[in-house]
Amino acid sequence: MCTMITEKVKVDGSAKGTHGWFNVAQANVSYDHPFNAPFEHALNIDFVNESQGLGARVAVELSEQAARELVKTILAVLEQAEREKVL
Amino acid sequence: MYQTDMYEGLLAETVTMTGANGDTINAYLARPLGKGPFPTMVLAHHMPGWDEWYREITYKFAHHGYITISPNLYFRSGHGTPEDVAAKVRADGGIPDDQAVGDLAGGMKYVRELPYSNGKVGVFGTCSGGRHSYLAACRAPGFDAIVDCWGGRVVMAPDQLNANFPVSPLDYTKDLPCPILGIFGNDDANPTPDQVNQHEAELKKHGKTYEFHRYDGAGHGFFYYHASAYRQAQAVDGWQKTWAFLEKYLA
Numbered sequence: 299m300c301t302m303i304t305e306k307v308k309v310d311g312s313a314k315g316t317h318g319w320f321n322v323a324q325a326n327v328s329y330d331h332p333f334n335a336p337f338e339h340a341l342n343i344d345f346v347n348e349s350q351g352l353g354a355r356v357a358v359e360l361s362e363q364a365a366r367e368l369v370k371t372i373l374a375v376l377e378q379a380e381r382e383k384v385l
Numbered sequence: 386m387y388q389t390d391m392y393e394g395l396l397a398e399t400v401t402m403t404g405a406n407g408d409t410i411n412a413y414l415a416r417p418l419g420k421g422p423f424p425t426m427v428l429a430h431h432m433p434g435w436d437e438w439y440r441e442i443t444y445k446f447a448h449h450g451y452i453t454i455s456p457n458l459y460f461r462s463g464h465g466t467p468e469d470v471a472a473k474v475r476a477d478g479g480i481p482d483d484q485a486v487g488d489l490a491g492g493m494k495y496v497r498e499l500p501y502s503n504g505k506v507g508v509f510g511t512c513s514g515g516r517h518s519y520l521a522a523c524r525a526p527g528f529d530a531i532v533d534c535w536g537g538r539v540v541m542a543p544d545q546l547n548a549n550f551p552v553s554p555l556d557y558t559k560d561l562p563c564p565i566l567g568i569f570g571n572d573d574a575n576p577t578p579d580q581v582n583q584h585e586a587e588l589k590k591h592g593k594t595y596e597f598h599r600y601d602g603a604g605h606g607f608f609y610y611h612a613s614a615y616r617q618a619q620a621v622d623g624w625q626k627t628w629a630f631l632e633k634y635l636a
Binding site: 336338344352 | 433478613
């Protein structure tokens with residue numbers, strides 16, 4: 299670990315991993331070295347369910363700009379859903 | 386130097402060893418075949434885990450004549466693919482410094498006691514492994530040389546310290562008992578060139594034997610041929626510096 303910048307949040311939902319769908323219990327968010335993305339550091343999100351083993355993990359590794367755009371987009375979609383009273 | 390009519394052979398396998406707190410952990414061991422005696426190395430793997438690159442360089446060190454052990458520093462975090470295990474460790478904010486030092490000290494004991502060891506032990510690490518190597522060399526008596534490749538957070542600010550990382554590694558510099566080779570990229574964000582300079586100044590202040598090499602056009606992890614960080618010319622030179630340094634102090 300080089301930056302150690304990490305947060306965990308409980309979540310409720312599903313994710314599709316290498317063995318199919320599983321219930322997601324937690325999202326681990328870090329700004330640290332990615333495993334695959336071509337950046338020294340990335341905004342990494344691991345959707346996990348540790349009760350199903352360490353392999354129950356769906357990973358994304360994003361550039362800083364992509365992560366910020368994703369946050370804005372998620373919020374915009376949720377706000378639209380609120381406006382259309384489907385939330 | 387290798388000649389084409391020489392016999393060569395090496396053995397590589399997973400072993401178990403005693404680590405921090407007397408815990409049994411697994412490790413990868415590679416050694417040249419023959420009577421020896423051979424110099425020995427302990428490898429501290431990087432943040433992405435006890436992965437294929439570390440198993441490969443365990444062979445690589447053995448190919449260069451070193452009995453080499455690479456302890457699985459993430460053993461206690463469970464088992465799975467190296468990435469899945471490392472992702473858990475990343476989410477947990479890393480492993481405690483005391484635990485890493487204890488595991489590397491256990492590796493030192495393991496290889497030093499082998500009957501074909503020459504009794505000299507070096508420690509090598511990259512990324513978080515460079516930092517762990519530095520901590521181990523300073524805190525676990527017995528290492529004869531250290532190679533720190535771009536170890537991040539050797540220089541730590543007070544607000545970065547916590548229960549897992551209670552002391553900035555830089556503060557242990559006065560206790561470093563052996564020569565150190567440092568290999569760094571000038572485009573690295575962690576450690577930054579300024580942090581490398583601070584580290585060098587501390588070594589100089591305490592009269593330590595050190596050799597620092599800084600590479601232009603290289604950032605973090607420039608030995609990793611499988612990643613975009615790879616820089617061929619700088620990596621080749623860095624490996625040559627590593628072999629020359631270890632031969633000088635461990636042969």
